[in-house]
Amino acid sequence: MTQPLLDMRGIVKSFSGVRALNGVSIQLARGEALSICGENGSGKSTLMKVLSGVWPHGSYEGEIFFEGNLVKAATIRDTEALGIVIIHQELALVKELSVLENIFLGNELGSFARLNDEEMHRRTSELLARVKLDVLPDTPIRDLGVGQQQLVEIAKALNKNVKLLILDEPTSSLTTTEIDILLNIVGELKQQGIACIYISHKLDEVLALSDWVTVIRDGDHIDTKSAADLTQNDIISMMVGRELDEL
Numbered sequence: 078m079t080q081p082l083l084d085m086r087g088i089v090k091s092f093s094g095v096r097a098l099n100g101v102s103i104q105l106a107r108g109e110a111l112s113i114c115g116e117n118g119s120g121k122s123t124l125m126k127v128l129s130g131v132w133p134h135g136s137y138e139g140e141i142f143f144e145g146n147l148v149k150a151a152t153i154r155d156t157e158a159l160g161i162v163i164i165h166q167e168l169a170l171v172k173e174l175s176v177l178e179n180i181f182l183g184n185e186l187g188s189f190a191r192l193n194d195e196e197m198h199r200r201t202s203e204l205l206a207r208v209k210l211d212v213l214p215d216t217p218i219r220d221l222g223v224g225q226q227q228l229v230e231i232a233k234a235l236n237k238n239v240k241l242l243i244l245d246e247p248t249s250s251l252t253t254t255e256i257d258i259l260l261n262i263v264g265e266l267k268q269q270g271i272a273c274i275y276i277s278h279k280l281d282e283v284l285a286l287s288d289w290v291t292v293i294r295d296g297d298h299i300d301t302k303s304a305a306d307l308t309q310n311d312i313i314s315m316m317v318g319r320e321l322d323e324l
């Protein structure tokens with residue numbers, strides 16, 4: 078790999094002396110998708126919280142390089158400014174506000190701060206078209222289904238000039254149609270050069286979407302392999318640490 082977009086090296090994260098991550102390293106290039114697989118409690122979300130600045134620089138060991146620069150984020154805002162955006166399983170939209178208001182809420186890029194109403198509507202319509210969501214900018218979030226809200230989250234990320242989109246178990250409450258839409262959109266974002274880190278227990282999605290699969294078990298980095306070389310059973314064996322016929 079020439080200079081990777083993301084290079085996380087030897088990440089160690091402990092909670093009250095207990096190691097949740099025991100030296101995990103991942104790399105990712107522009108336009109690539111990496112899935113992280115592991116059983117519940119293996120450390121997937123913790124790794125993504127380290128990457129996205131939920132856990133600040135100094136609260137973990139190891140180093141994160143993004144576009145070749147050492148990341149020393151103190152907050153999520155700092156990583157968003159770099160182009161790293163995380164969408165958590167629990168949706169973070171404000172239900173009482175509209176799609177447009179949520180997309181521009183807390184946007185500190187500055188460049189949009191001076192947009193007038195008409196420009197914000199035009200910009201929101203463009204973003205909604207990019208995620209193929211057929212609703213009006215003024216629609217209240219509470220009128221949307223979970224899958225639609227997930228797409229608004231992605232539209233919001235696109236408004237922040239995202240370079241790396243992190244989706245932590247985004248499909249657990251989506252219908253199959255909504256999952257297909259989401260996977261298609263991630264595919265299109267990859268073609269636009271946006272990298273994606275994907276966490277899901279649904280291994281068919283993992284194999285359909287990823288270039289690389291990293292497996293972690295009890296905070297240990299087990300392996301990273303090309304998705305093309307893996308079956309669902311291979312991934313499960315790596316997750317549990319045994320051959321399937323031994324189970």
Ligand code: ADP
Binds near residue numbers: 092115117119
């Ligand atoms: P996963 O996302 O793979 O299910 P997590 O990263 O959420 O796993 O959790 C990994 C381990 O770290 C678990 O043992 C969990 O209990 C622990 N952990 C995660 N967050 C915290 C926290 N804020 N405080 C204490 N322990 C935590």
Ligand code: MG
Binds near residue numbers: 121122245
């Ligand atoms: Mg998790």
